[in-house]
Amino acid sequence: MxxxxxxxxxxxxxxxxxxxxxxxxxxxxxxxxxxxxxxxxxxxxxxxxxxxxxxxxxxxxxxxxxxxxxxxxxxxxxxxxxxxxxxxxxxxxxxxxxxxxxxxxxxxxxxxxxxxxxxxxxxxxxxxxxxxxxxxxxxxxxxxxxxxxxxxxxxxxxxxxxxxxxxxxxxxxxxxxxxxxxxxxxxxxxxxxxxxxxxxxKETRARLAVAEERLRFGRDLHDVMGRNLAVIALKSELSVQLSRRGRPEAVEQMIEVQRIAQESQREVRDVVRGYREAALEVELAGARGVLAAAGIAAKVTGETADLPAKVQAALGWVVREATTNVLRHGDAKEVAVTVRMSKGRVVLTVENDGVAVATGHGPPAGPGGSGLAGLRERLSAVDGTLEAGPAGKGVFRLTAEVPLPSATADAALEAAS
Incomplete structure (x- = not known):
């Protein structure tokens, strides 16, 4: 209703x-x-x-x-x-x-x-x-x-x-x-x-930001693949010429081509992995800037520098998806992001006002209706959990919890004490 x-x-x-x-x-x-x-x-x-x-x-x-x-x-x-x-x-x-x-x-x-x-x-x-x-x-x-x-x-x-x-x-x-x-x-x-x-x-600025990110990704791929493909093409041509002359060096050249191709695959995987991973510090800074550009006050509290890379990547995706939902749904004026340590776990909370609730089940999950489901899958990979729902009149809260590795948890407890 x-x-x-x-x-x-x-x-x-x-x-x-x-x-x-x-x-x-x-x-x-x-x-x-x-x-x-x-x-x-x-x-x-x-x-x-x-x-x-x-x-x-x-x-x-x-x-x-x-x-x-x-x-x-x-x-x-x-x-x-x-x-x-x-x-x-x-x-x-x-x-x-x-x-x-x-x-x-x-x-x-x-x-x-x-x-x-x-x-x-x-x-x-x-x-x-x-x-x-x-x-x-x-x-x-x-x-x-x-x-x-x-x-x-x-x-x-x-x-x-x-x-x-x-x-x-x-x-x-x-x-x-x-x-x-x-x-x-x-x-x-x-x-x-x-x-x-x-x-x-505002919509044009968001589209330009997406286009700029695509151009950056294209430049990275070009830098990685352009040089290696040129070398592969030259060595393949040389191997063909040597093979026609019956020279045994053709085999060595093809082995080198194979090595460069495998190295190219590895470099491409590194580029794509870096593109897909979401560092928490970077995502928090980006979210603050995007929300400010949209006229939404963003308050970020907590330390994130000493968190493990996998934890930062998982929580970075939470910040990215939460920011997307705030911009696409509702009419928020304030967003609060809190990162805190609690009993060997890192807890990320994103809370915003101005929620447009038509059915009483909170805002849409995200692109394609699977944003929150995708976040739960990512968090489950690091044994994390996700809770999302109304937290008062016109307020929506998203809470993600990820357990810290034992060494990191002990260090965090020592620092807190």
């Missing part, structure tokens, strides 16, 4: 920011409908208040629909919603004109003026802010959009019978409020795109 709030935990950081941004603009529509439309019931009669409320609610719904499509366009998921933008602009202008006409030629009363003028300014402010999400060349276009609505509001209100000083005040208010909402909308979109860009950069 999915825990409450699990849908939010399963989202990545960019997806969380996108969800927050979308619901913020939907909340603007709700605020417009409630703060402007429903507020008219306390300012004027029920018939006029109902009319104004319906107009405002229709405008708020159009704003929310346009905002959703404009955000999709901004993120490159659909074409620019040109028709929706023009429709929202026309609806905003019509509703503003209706409101100012009702203010000047509708029922008399101070409450009527207050209600209609709030609708007149409110629909334009929210409309301009929403349209700012879907325009190109934003700063130049926004200046024209905000200035155009402010100037139009002043002209229309003056033509409808509002005194020109009051019309200028209305135009100034719309200019300031429209500029603020437009800037807020543009900044929200910029922030959302920046978060996605940073997430893409």
């Amino acid at each position: 999915r825990r409450p709030g699990g849908w939010w935990r399963l989202k990545s950081t960019p997806e969380k920011v996108e969800t927050y941004t979308r619901w913020s603009f939907h909340f603007f529509g709700v605020s417009e409908a409630a703060g402007i439309g429903l507020a008219t019931y306390g300012q004027t009669g029920p018939r006029l208040a109902t009319l104004l409320s319906l107009l405002v609610v229709a405008h708020a719904a159009a704003c929310m629909a346009t905002a959703a499509r404009a955000l999709d366009w901004t993120l490159g998921r659909r074409a620019q919603p040109v028709r929706e933008l023009w429709g929202l602009g026309a609806l905003t202008a019509v509703l503003a004109a209706v409101a100012i006409l009702l203010a000047e030629h509708g029922p008399a009363g101070d409450g009527v003026d207050t209600a209609t003028l709030s609708v007149f300014t409110g629909v334009q402010v929210f409309g301009v802010g929403t349209m700012a999400l879907g325009v190109r060349h934003r700063w130049r276009t926004l200046a024209a959009l905000v200035g155009g609505f402010a100037a139009g509001a002043g002209v229309v209100s003056g033509a409808a019978g509002v005194l020109w000083p009051a019309a200028l005040v209305l135009a100034g208010v719309l200019l300031a409020a429209g500029a603020f909402t437009s800037f807020t909308a543009v900044f929200s979109v910029w922030l959302l795109k920046a978060v996605y860009a940073l997430d893409d950069a």
